[in-house]
């Protein structure tokens with residue numbers, strides 16, 4: 001078992017709400033990983049407990065990672081790196097690096113953490129592996145050893161975060177915190193870079209949480225994620241031994257118009273869910289996954305839904321959400 005830092009507030013609660021059950025049409029237990037910490041909260045912290053442990057073990061002074069400009073992963077990495085005394089370099093994808101975006105949402109927090117933020121174009125992002133290596137070399141030239149963390153913290157080591165999250169849920173089931181100790185019919189979650197899916201696949205059946213994982217893709221497609229998840233699962237198995245995998249169903253019908261762009265229907269659903277239940281979800285990941293769950297057919301009856309965070313991303317996209325708050329108002 002790889003070494004792990006204790007960075008998250010665990011166990012995160014299992015949360016249930018009658019109005020949410022009604023809205024979704026299932027018995028929905030929400031694993032509140034949006035409550036895994038303060039500003040650094042979300043699913044990435046579970047992966048970073050392993051990745052940052054390895055960075056420290058290798059004597060790193062800094063970490064280097066990448067993502068979209070509103071990357072929750074980059075923000076969690078920058079904040080958690082500071083909390084253990086490491087610097088960070090973030091390569092963030094923007095449409096036009098010549099016109100840098102306003103520091104809102106995650107980007108505001110990246111700046112507050114003192115991250116070395118570099119904006120790169122979407123085409124540069126295609127060769128992010130090379131640019132990450134170069135950023136690490138830049139640090140090395142200044143006498144700082146840098147540890148590279150891939151997009152989303154999604155590799156075999158990071159996957160241990162959600163393998164262990166499934167152990168945590170099994171303990172909660174045994175304590176009667178989800179109505180009974182019975183497994184769930186399915187685990188449902190948002191999938192962006194595949195590391196969370198891989199961890200769930202390796203942990204859910206093994207710990208008797210569920211035999212089925214439903215991953216709602218927010219970008220790319222089924223074939224792409226089958227490849228990514230297979231690669232990360234094999235990597236994790238080579239680190240920690242093999243276990244029976246859960247069945248995984250990847251859905252690419254609920255990703256909306258594009259990565260980071262939600263449809264009017266998705267935005268309306270996100271607002272409806274918040275108003276009915278008080279549960280806030282973001283339009284990039286969790287809102288799309290919850291909307292996807294509501295539309296799944298056939299629908300699992302007893303569900304573990306992973307709330308993977310994303311609040312700063314929502315706040316960084318307030319302009320997209322505003323029209324959904326009052327759809328009958330004349331456009332301004």
Ligand SMILES: *Cc1c(COP(=O)(O)O)cnc(C)c1O
Nearest residue numbers: 072192193194196285308309310
């Ligand atoms: C990154 C992220 C996901 C997706 O997790 P992956 O492991 O990258 O697939 C889901 N929800 C939120 C809020 C995220 O930030």
